[in-house]
Amino acid sequence: xxxxxxxxxxxxxxxxxxxxxxxxxxxxxxxxxxxxxxxxxxxxxxxxxxxxxxxxxxxxxxxxxxxxxxxxxxxxxxxxxxxxxxxxxxxxxxxxxxxxxxxxxxxxxxxx
Amino acid sequence: xxxxxxxxxxxxxxxxxxxxxxxxxxxxxxxxxxxxxxxxxxxxxxxxxxxxxxxxxxxxxxxxxxxxxxxxxxxxxxxxxxxxxxxxxxxxxxxxxxxxxxxxxxxxxxxxxxxxxxxxxxxxxxxxxxxxxxxxxxxxxxxxxxxxxxxxxxxxxxxxxxxxxxxxxxxxxxxxxxxxxxxxxxxxxxx
Numbered sequence: 001x002x003x004x005x006x007x008x009x010x011x012x013x014x015x016x017x018x019x020x021x022x023x024x025x026x027x028x029x030x031x032x033x034x035x036x037x038x039x040x041x042x043x044x045x046x047x048x049x050x051x052x053x054x055x056x057x058x059x060x061x062x063x064x065x066x067x068x069x070x071x072x073x074x075x076x077x078x079x080x081x082x083x084x085x086x087x088x089x090x091x092x093x094x095x096x097x098x099x100x101x102x103x104x105x106x107x108x109x110x111x112x
Numbered sequence: 113x114x115x116x117x118x119x120x121x122x123x124x125x126x127x128x129x130x131x132x133x134x135x136x137x138x139x140x141x142x143x144x145x146x147x148x149x150x151x152x153x154x155x156x157x158x159x160x161x162x163x164x165x166x167x168x169x170x171x172x173x174x175x176x177x178x179x180x181x182x183x184x185x186x187x188x189x190x191x192x193x194x195x196x197x198x199x200x201x202x203x204x205x206x207x208x209x210x211x212x213x214x215x216x217x218x219x220x221x222x223x224x225x226x227x228x229x230x231x232x233x234x235x236x237x238x239x240x241x242x243x244x245x246x247x248x249x250x251x252x253x254x255x256x257x258x259x260x261x262x263x264x265x266x267x268x269x270x271x272x273x274x275x276x277x278x279x280x281x282x283x284x285x286x287x288x289x290x291x292x293x294x295x296x297x298x299x300x301x302x303x
Contacts, residue, residue: 014253015291023262
């Protein structure tokens with residue numbers, strides 16, 4: 001019982017331990033640090049925007065897109081040409097066999 | 113001393129001197145609130161900086177419907193709780209830290225926090241109290257810190273948390289009951 005009471009007493013005193021606590025003081029140079037942080041954030045964005053808005057950057061991007069398109073077209077044409085010729089060759093040689101186009105009858109075998 | 117309303121109007125026009133006065137006038141209030149919630153001096157200073165940057169950037173959205181200090185408290189509480197949530201997420205994935213980088217799980221474990229404003233003879237007890245506060249749910253934690261550490265009335269706490277006075281009373285009762293439970297566990301195991 002005494003133990004329980006002493007625990008409750010301890011808890012009450014702990015809960016009251018913040019009573020009358022003074023306010024913690026912020027860094028005296030807080031404003032300077034805020035300014036530095038704002039400038040840092042501003043400089044990162046302005047650097048990014050500055051790079052993007054340069055004409056050289058825009059021309060480089062356009063050139064890259066054009067080259068990528070040309071390369072894709074060129075690759076596409078090559079692939080269709082080789083695919084077509086391969087297909088034609090294969091058709092000529094293999095089609096009769098593939099689809100059993102030769103006319104075979106058992107009369108052929110029986111004739112001497 | 114420049115009146116609050118005049119300072120706000122000057123800040124809306126982008127006046128840097130007004131911004132400096134605002135920071136100087138309210139920095140301790142914001143810092144103390146953040147410190148009570150996050151229980152880490154470096155993080156509380158970072159939050160205080162972010163709160164004032166946010167004030168500078170979005171002062172035009174402050175319509176004056178609530179007190180300026182209420183608006184500041186609201187930003188400080190939101191930012192502090194956001195940081196705690198992100199720390200909790202990091203803690204959940206702490207087992208990946210050694211694989212991904214050099215930060216170890218130990219760096220996420222808080223040390224015993226001593227509030228600099230607590231009287232010397234209460235220091236030891238306040239360490240236990242802050243450990244118990246750290247285990248409270250977010251809204252109970254915010255209400256308890258605002259009322260107990262900043263000495264704000266239930267009415268103003270309700271305005272900051274966007275709720276009613278009876279809801280704050282209920283939050284405070286639940287917070288005290290939970291703190292009692294955590295402290296009882298601690299004192300029983302340390303007898």
